[in-house]
Amino acid sequence: MKYSRTIMSLSPSAILRLSAKAKELKKSGRDIVSLTAGQPDFPTPAPIAEAGIKAIQDGKTGYTPCTGIPELKEAVAESYSIRRNIEWKAENVVVSCGAKHDLANLIRSAVNPGDRILLPRPYWVSYPEMVKASGGIPVLPEKGIDPEEILKAADLGAVGLLLNYPSNPSGFVPSDDNMKDIADAIADTDMWVISDDIYEDLVYDEGAAPHILDYRPELSERTAVVSGVSKTYAMTGWRIGYSLANIEWSKLSGILQAHSTSNPCSISQWAALAAVEGKADKEKGEMYLSFRNRRDLICSKLSDVESIQFERPEGAFYVFPRLADETDTARFCSELLEEEGLAVIPGSAFGAEGYIRLSFAASDDDIREGVNRFKRFLRRRYNT
């Protein structure tokens, strides 16, 4: 049988592969510490879970409108209109099966075969594959996000750009000045933007992450904002994300969704509504504080490791050290897993060879033990 050349050109997710390998080794009895998780290690807060249970008991278990229940779309539009100071209505919102699904819908709706899309490094693993699945060509500049790279890419024909701050994998948040320069550069081009804001509520230093729409609100005409409940409310398995975009883009995204998944799970939508309406703000605050403490813990544990360099992450739940003299981090991570039973993700998965990603969405004990294993491995490797 012949298969799609486009789909055959996609790479499997290195993150899912490594997490699965770590789980398999654990199941076979090995003592494994995994710092690979891209999800909170907390249960979904009770008020949200109860809203889901109530939806089942109330029989809200049939199909819903494809782009989501009006109550959730309105709540998202209202909350994000206040947050970003842009007037969005329910028609601008598409609720999907996770933020990943929103990203895939939006990319598919905007990309034509051969379109060049700028993906600043380090990028989230799925962006290049989503672009390729739509027939587009990822443009991956050597430098990270940089106004000059944006203008250069536009000159070379790039039509769109993905932003993600706080970043997965680095936790990086641009400064206000930096974001203003980025927004100004984008405003000088015709490029559309997708701003993946899934970690927007996990910013540990003062203030929120600056956003291009704070500086250039007029870009909302060609900027789609993507977020969801997965990370902030420990709801990764419920699969609810949402996007806010201009009406045309949202309509196309909705049509695509209608012909692929129909609506996202009805029960999950009612649970997500409880989250968006603030019914679990207390639990959200508690989880946030845990992540901030764990960020401090992992940074202090890593601070005396000689053979790495890292920036203290300002958001999300990842730290992204650069390793001295490593040019094959996939191999490095396999050896680390085999020899020390520690699972982490190679930077190559994010277009940043020479780095590794450690997640601190893990218990304090796992963070301490994980970093101890990492140090022991490095000492042996470099004879220090």
Ligand SMILES: Cc1ncc(COP(=O)(O)O)c(C=O)c1O
């Ligand atoms: C940067 C980024 N965007 C989107 C997603 C997808 O989120 P969801 O689980 O809501 O699909 C993730 C999940 O890891 C992520 O890290």
